[in-house]
Amino acid sequence: QVQLVESGGGLVQPGGSLKLSCAASGSLFHGIYNMGWYRQAPDKPRDLDAEMVATQTKGGDPIYADSVKGRFTITRDNAKNTVYLQMNSLKSEDTAVYYCYGDSYWGKGTLVTVSS
Numbered sequence: 001q002v003q004l005v006e007s008g009g010g011l012v013q014p015g016g017s018l019k020l021s022c023a024a025s026g027s028l029f030h031g032i033y034n035m036g037w038y039r040q041a042p043d044k045p046r047d048l049d050a051e052m053v054a055t056q057t058k059g060g061d062p063i064y065a066d067s068v069k070g071r072f073t074i075t076r077d078n079a080k081n082t083v084y085l086q087m088n089s090l091k092s093e094d095t096a097v098y099y100c101y102g103d104s105y106w107g108k109g110t111l112v113t114v115s116s
Helices: none
Strands: 002-007 010-012 018-026 034-040 051-057 072-077 082-087 096-102 110-114
Touching: 002 096, 018 034, 018 096, 018 110, 034 072, 034 082, 051 072, 051 082, 082 096
Parallel strands: 010 110
Antiparallel strands: 002 018, 018 082, 034 051, 034 096, 072 082, 096 110
């Protein structure tokens, strides 16, 4: 079993920045191949058309949603089985619960609220 725990969410003003972290633990015998982030409106369940934000396979190039290109950056620390999401120039429409995933496992989400 693998557990994923997100951190770093919170309230930020438009134009501000936040950095999310997600650490994986558990039965990680071969590490995690694909890690990334999805987001969902706070009043909707994750499995209802959540938006892919950023994803990166181990050793691969990152892939971003068009809505965040140039503003968000995904990075991985494979030695720590951790994935990060640096979010800059945040907009009100970035408000969501951000979910980390690693292969077939999911975290519980962290809320990001962009508001003045």
